[in-house]
Amino acid sequence: MDDMSKQSDFKLSGSSIRNYGSQPRYMLSVNRLPKHTDSPPPYYRSAISLGPKSGSTLWNSSTSSLGGNVNDRSSDLNGRFSKLDLNESTNSSKKLCNGYHTDYCSTKNLQSIDRREFSEINNTYSSRNSVRCLDSPVANPSRAPISLPVNSHHSYHRGGLVGLNNLGNTCFMNSILQCLSNTAPLTEYCLEDRFLKDINKSSSMNGMLFHSYADLMKEIWDPDLANSSTSPSRFKSQIQRFAPRFMGYSQQDSQEFLRYVLEGLHMEVNRVQKRPNPIKPNYEAEDCLPDNEKANLYWKRYLSMDNSEIVDLFVGQLMSTLECGECSFKSTTFDPFWDLSLPIPKKSNVSILDCLNLFTSKEELDGNERPICSRCKTRRRCTKSFSIQKFPQILVLHLKRFSGERFRSKMSVMVDYPLRNLDLIGFATSSCTQKSAQYKLYAVSNHSGSVYTGHYTASCLNPYTGDWHSFNDSHVHAISENSVVSAEGYVLFYTLIQ
Incomplete structure (x- = not known):
């Protein structure tokens, strides 16, 4: 149990x-x-x-x-979540910045994974089950914050094609982040800095989680970084402060990760600065109300x-x-x-x-x-x-x-x-x-493999060009819509047709 x-x-x-x-x-x-x-x-x-x-x-x-x-x-x-003071290992991040670490890891060989064992991951994955993504250029993680033109959909058209480096069993995170990246209203909320006025100063993370998420979205949608990849390590550092279960580099479930991400982002921009005292419902009186009321x-x-x-x-x-x-x-x-x-x-x-x-x-x-x-x-x-x-x-x-x-x-x-x-x-x-x-599909978090050896990818529809792309960690490539629906579909993202 x-x-x-x-x-x-x-x-x-x-x-x-x-x-x-x-x-x-x-x-x-x-x-x-x-x-x-x-x-x-x-x-x-x-x-x-x-x-x-x-x-x-x-x-x-x-x-x-x-x-x-x-x-x-x-x-x-x-x-x-309790506040934790966790610092990302910069040395380990630098090691991972130039390489891809597959998530088809051998259960037998990987008995524990943490930041100290990054250097060992390369030698411990199972070659029989591994799938290596094509190498792609790596964006400089120390680059200055990106400022994109406000309300400039022209710049959006050429963005959104930046892969995410696998930090060691983090394909579940990369898959969900790419699905969220192609959620147009949320991404524009970040790219246009509209979230800044909504930051809840009373939140436990003081806006740091949302800032790291918005910065990552700006990198993904920077047209100058198209066809390269970047590291999500800063965002990971913040999400694991909010949700300690994501500390380390063990396997996780992409749908469960999505729930924590959405709750964390919500808390950072909650318009309710001070929660009122909850009122105990009168269930007997409420049962007499019509359903719409x-x-x-x-x-x-x-x-x-x-x-x-x-x-x-x-x-x-x-x-x-x-x-x-x-x-x-x-x-x-x-x-x-x-x-x-x-x-x-x-x-x-x-x-x-x-x-x-x-x-x-x-x-x-x-x-x-x-x-x-x-x-x-x-x-x-x-x-x-x-x-x-x-x-x-x-x-x-x-x-x-x-x-x-x-x-x-x-x-x-x-x-x-x-x-x-x-x-x-x-x-x-x-x-x-x-x-x-009526809904339209725009993103899928896919899971391939079995219960014990598996890998997450994402299939996403660019909201500005209407083109489908496959996101396999650092590797991004165009796909036809005929290949979107598969037996690997796990978490489906639909947008309401207005």
Whole structure:
């Protein structure tokens, strides 16, 4: 059993359950022993990233309600991280600046990786499983900060083609950073320095994380650096201060890394400078409200605590419905989500709509997982289902390819996902006010290999030229859109078609 399951009061075996924020994020598997391969960590992926400080329950505030041991496909990964004074090893960074370190590392040979062992990585990867990227020029990491012309889309057209050096098992980070780099509204927010006015001086990192991220984006989008590569070491130094689990150079999961990055960036530009004291919800009174009024109430309550450019782009709202099997009483709750983790049906010819149908299908809660019905005042068998109340501008879909704890496996089945016109309006609630929910794919974080030996890359659509490129650490090359959809697709980034 890993550290996460040891430190949580919730059962993590079988179907995961909803955690509404009682578990601080820094307690989640920070010291889990690595296996030194870029495949995801050995515990269950949660279905929904609910965002910082989500504190709702579905029926009532009893310890037996959904705040406790209730079967669910979701988990709220949030909390705060202690400040750590960590300095990046400049000597090691210089060594890595001129070379590529593959992530197809031999599990047998790599028993521990840290900054002191950079020089050994070259000799320890497995040549049988390794894939070496083509060498490309390396940008000078000590170069002065880049200043790009404000609102000059002409300069953007020639940028965005800078690779990222692998620092040692960091392809998971490079893959996500390239996907975020091609998220146009977020990148322009950085390139045009609009984030500066939003820096939250009361944040624990004092803006250092966002500054390092924005500086990296400016390097990636500098047209003078096209077809070269740069080092993300400064950003890594800051993200590991925010999230100590990313210290060192062990394998990590790209979707999990994305969650931490988005939360860290959000906290740095949170418009709420001082959080108000939380008000205990009156669940019985709220159950009497129409769904649209309740949804608006929950959304305003969320924005009173967490409101940023990151929230504007990535956060949607999900409705969870519980129906009592005895009295047919229905209770709804609304929660923010940053991404959706979709189960993959066990069949051939799977589509992303099949995964969404399975995610939103009714699930029966019975046995010890039964919640307390607010009307019956006792535990009852019930059904639970999800639907979408608010569609985000940027929709992140995570395919749950990895399963199991002791005997882990990867589902390498081909999941077909459309490049454009992904219509999700059929998954909306009846009270949803959005009339259209069509999405266009613009980035994919890919995972190739197995559970124990794997590698992350990214396929991204340049938002200004409309050209697709493959990002394999330091190597960048153009690809056709026909090669974007593959069985390696792991985290999908869609943008809402306005």
